[in-house]
Amino acid sequence: MTAFIIYKALMCIGVFVLCLAAAAYSTLWERKFAAFLQDRKGPSRAGWGGILQPLADGVKMFMKEEIIPNVSNRSLFILGPCLFMVTAVITSSVIPWAKPVMINGQVYDLQITDINIGVIYLLGVASIGVYGIMIGGWASNNKFALLGAVRASSQMISYEIPMGIALIALIISSGGSLSLKEIVEGQDAGFANFIWQPLGFLIFFICALAETNRAPFDLPECETELVGGYHTEYSSMKLGLYLFAEYINMFISSAIIATMYFGGYNFPFAAELYDKLGLADGSVWISLIGFGVLIAKIFGFVCLFMWIRWTLPRFRYDQLMNLGWKTLLPLSLFNLALTIVIEYFRGNIHF
Amino acid sequence: MQLTNRKVVVSKKEQSFAEKLYLPAIAKGMMITASHLFKKSPTINYPEQKRPIAPVFRGQHVLKRDENGAERCTSCGMCAVACPAEAITMTSGERKKGEEHLYREEKYAATYEIDMLRCIFCGLCEEACPKEAIFLTDRLVDTEFERRDFIYGKDKLVEKIDQRIDVTKRQTPEVLAFKKIPGLKHNELFDKKLDKGNKH
Numbered sequence: 001m002t003a004f005i006i007y008k009a010l011m012c013i014g015v016f017v018l019c020l021a022a023a024a025y026s027t028l029w030e031r032k033f034a035a036f037l038q039d040r041k042g043p044s045r046a047g048w049g050g051i052l053q054p055l056a057d058g059v060k061m062f063m064k065e066e067i068i069p070n071v072s073n074r075s076l077f078i079l080g081p082c083l084f085m086v087t088a089v090i091t092s093s094v095i096p097w098a099k100p101v102m103i104n105g106q107v108y109d110l111q112i113t114d115i116n117i118g119v120i121y122l123l124g125v126a127s128i129g130v131y132g133i134m135i136g137g138w139a140s141n142n143k144f145a146l147l148g149a150v151r152a153s154s155q156m157i158s159y160e161i162p163m164g165i166a167l168i169a170l171i172i173s174s175g176g177s178l179s180l181k182e183i184v185e186g187q188d189a190g191f192a193n194f195i196w197q198p199l200g201f202l203i204f205f206i207c208a209l210a211e212t213n214r215a216p217f218d219l220p221e222c223e224t225e226l227v228g229g230y231h232t233e234y235s236s237m238k239l240g241l242y243l244f245a246e247y248i249n250m251f252i253s254s255a256i257i258a259t260m261y262f263g264g265y266n267f268p269f270a271a272e273l274y275d276k277l278g279l280a281d282g283s284v285w286i287s288l289i290g291f292g293v294l295i296a297k298i299f300g301f302v303c304l305f306m307w308i309r310w311t312l313p314r315f316r317y318d319q320l321m322n323l324g325w326k327t328l329l330p331l332s333l334f335n336l337a338l339t340i341v342i343e344y345f346r347g348n349i350h351f
Numbered sequence: 352m353q354l355t356n357r358k359v360v361v362s363k364k365e366q367s368f369a370e371k372l373y374l375p376a377i378a379k380g381m382m383i384t385a386s387h388l389f390k391k392s393p394t395i396n397y398p399e400q401k402r403p404i405a406p407v408f409r410g411q412h413v414l415k416r417d418e419n420g421a422e423r424c425t426s427c428g429m430c431a432v433a434c435p436a437e438a439i440t441m442t443s444g445e446r447k448k449g450e451e452h453l454y455r456e457e458k459y460a461a462t463y464e465i466d467m468l469r470c471i472f473c474g475l476c477e478e479a480c481p482k483e484a485i486f487l488t489d490r491l492v493d494t495e496f497e498r499r500d501f502i503y504g505k506d507k508l509v510e511k512i513d514q515r516i517d518v519t520k521r522q523t524p525e526v527l528a529f530k531k532i533p534g535l536k537h538n539e540l541f542d543k544k545l546d547k548g549n550k551h
Contacts, residue, residue, distance in 0.1 A: 035392075036387070036388050036392075037384045037385075037387050037388060038387065039387055039390050039391075039392050039393060040392055040394060041392050041394045041396070044396070307381060307384065307385065308381070310384060311377075311380050311381045311383075311384040312377065312380065
């Protein structure tokens with residue numbers, strides 16, 4: 001029992017640290033990547049090639065003056081960023097990071113918890129994430145912050161629907177399990193889900209962009225219209241938490257896309273490779289290689305997120321709503337119907 | 352009348368299905384940004400790398416000393432007259448006995464100030480100087496926090512005896528010859544001023 005608690009605690013701490021480190025270095029990579037796309041060099045002063053820039057940014061954020069507006073709702077004002085951060089981090093608990101490891105005859109899952117409603121848990125936590133923004137924007141008692149918060153919540157609620165429907169189609173075609181671990185295991189031997197769900201993947205990806213408030217869906221914080229959006233009144237580390245949580249969200253969204261549609265820690269001809277290397281099931285090396293593959297996939301998607309951000313202009317609000325309700329929703333329903341028909345003829349669905 | 356062939360007639364035709372999808376257009380745009388990933392950045396990492404400057408770059412001024420270490424400036428005021436930005440001010444002093452090693456001629460500049468914020472680094476002072484005393488150099492004017500610190504006095508302008516500043520690139524034989532041509536505007540002015548001085 002003690003061993004189990006220690007193992008789970010280590011998993012939690014490990015994943016937490018991974019999320020924070022990934023988010024910290026996403027901020028640096030975002031700036032670097034943007035610089036490369038714009039023929040610049042990006043931050044290069046702090047440490048070798050700018051490697052200590054996230055640290056410098058963090059120190060700067062902590063040193064800034066903390067301002068809580070007099071007219072704000074103090075407790076909610078503090079709760080907002082905390083909630084946003086917490087929801088961003090706890091999403092990572094159902095992601096399987098690598099194949100289980102066998103140590104001293106004991107099998108350890110490299111996943112914090114493998115709940116059988118993992119997908120629903122993801123959607124649930126993602127929708128709680130809206131509250132962080134909504135509460136923060138509302139408690140600021142500022143027009144711009146409120147507008148940003150309203151935009152954010154309506155956007156996130158709108159895009160959750162096509163996202164959920166795309167996931168239903170995915171679950172139907174991947175065998176009906178809601179456990180992320182089983183979804184990943186089902187994508188073994190190179191048959192990643194996006195081959196069966198290309199449209200679903202596209203819809204899910206667009207919705208993931210909207211859910212993480214990334215460009216071209218960054219209306220909640222568009223500087224040109226809303227000063228800073230929902231975090232206009234925030235300063236110091238509370239602002240830091242908001243900005244940081246967005247990068248965690250991006251990292252986790254990429255992880256979810258990689259897990260759901262691109263096979264997670266699986267990769268084509270994995271079994272043959274392990275055979276050649278003479279690795280038995282449960283070997284630490286298999287887990288490490290799988291983890292590396294997953295991280296590489298996540299990095300690819302993070303780059304795609306950034307690439308899109310530095311290419312496309314922002315949507316207008318009505319375009320955003322039109323895309324969500326008039327295009328993505330019917331498209332996802334069509335995708336669902338198509339999936340049901342295809343799976344019926346493949347013999348995976350029985351009425 | 353058609354002046355250029357850049358005229359484009361705007362058409363509001365119905366979008367085709369591919370255009371309505373926007374995805375091809377997005378892919379095209381993303382390819383454009385991706386192509387920039389492989390382009391060389393034109394950035395110059397300033398303090399370590401410096402942009403090459405022309406040999407006749409016009410930077411911070413220097414007041415030259417002659418070969419014996421005496422100041423060449425005689426405070427004639429030609430540079431101040433020539434200066435389009437009115438950045439130069441000076442007061443004259445008379446050389447005392449025993450100061451021959453300090454000042455080359457009997458009159459010298461007791462104070463000599465250039466306001467580096469007014470100066471436009473055009474080089475007209477250098478062109479006007481009949482004594483080859485003022486030159487612009489390839490040094491950059493330092494940044495300061497106060498406006499008054501930009502007014503450079505003789506302490507900053509006159510070259511140190513042991514740290515001579517090389518102006519041979521600006522003081523070429525052609526330049527010297529040019530300055531000797533009679534009838535040019537600046538030479539004329541100088542002649543007139545000399546005449547005036549003689550009359551008094």
